[in-house]
Amino acid sequence: MHLLLTRPDSGSERDALHIGLEAAGHRVTSTPLLTVKFKDVMPPLDGVQGLIVTSRNGLRAVAAGGIPEAAFGLPLFAVGPGTGAFARELGFRHVIEGPGTGRELAGVIRGVAAPQTGALVHLAAERLAFDLKNALAADGFDVVTHVVYATEAASSLPPKTVQDFRAGAFDGVVLMSPRTARVYAHLITEAGLNAAASRLTHFCLSDAVAQELQALGSVNAPVARLPHSQEMLALIAREASDFS
CATH class of the missing domain: 3.40.50.10090 (Rossmann fold)
Structure with missing residues (x-):
């Protein structure tokens, strides 16, 4: 799957979830929605x-x-x-x-x-x-x-990310915190991408994360069994089987 990863930039340290997703064979586009x-x-x-x-x-x-x-x-x-x-x-x-x-x-x-x-x-x-x-x-x-x-929350989505949404390039979005999900929902609406987002799977760390997506209407938002990265990888692996 082609996944949009929304986690903050981790600086010189490579993000472990990003590494794990790529190791599982996914294509990952990182678009941080929060700056630390x-x-x-x-x-x-x-x-x-x-x-x-x-x-x-x-x-x-x-x-x-x-x-x-x-x-x-x-x-x-x-x-x-x-x-x-x-x-x-x-x-x-x-x-x-x-x-x-x-x-x-x-x-x-x-x-x-x-x-x-x-x-x-x-x-x-x-x-x-x-x-x-x-x-x-x-x-x-x-x-x-x-x-x-x-x-600090991003004020807009990068133009390339907007372009990829409109082109249907993504299969899923990875959301790891309620605030990130809230910012994501706001920026998607601001960019007029609700219809495009409704076709994607939104992988959520917790129920609290999924609840922040309600502003987008009906979206597919499966939740990890436990709120940590390994369970997110397991959740995405289960869902990815539908794309194979």
Whole structure:
């Protein structure tokens, strides 16, 4: 299949999902709909019992500013396997992975950490998909939300992408976050591509992602069984069998 991948640009690091899709034999056109801008460095870690990371971009941001040696020995709660693997690559030695969402990660933290041991620092985006601070406050946890990056939405689709939509070049679109899906739906409508989009399969990381496509009307939007990249690859492999 020819797939439109909408993830933010990962800079010098090749996107693992892009690599996986190409390895599976798909043609991939990358059109980032969000631009990531790093904002800050790691905060002071005195009295901190652990770190929370809900996106690889949080790790990229602090890596760009330099990660202090003390951070590598702290427990790091990663939202899912992909973020956990990236944390280990950077040198974090005690990584605890969640199943893939912030809500589920809160449950993991409740089961492993103790409120009295110290604060937890969430290396967060400017916009939060799930508010871990409030979710864990009722259990007595002190979560410090430290914004290390922001995302800016694209104002339009690239002309070549619009041309490819109109030519029917794509078979599917890969959407990995609710905000990306919301931006996608808006830009498709602005470009008058609703009819073209209705013919495509929109591969969604979660139900929350699929719900953001409602503005496009009736579109085919299968959802991964679990919200992480490996399950997205499995979902696309299942659907791709219909194209063979």
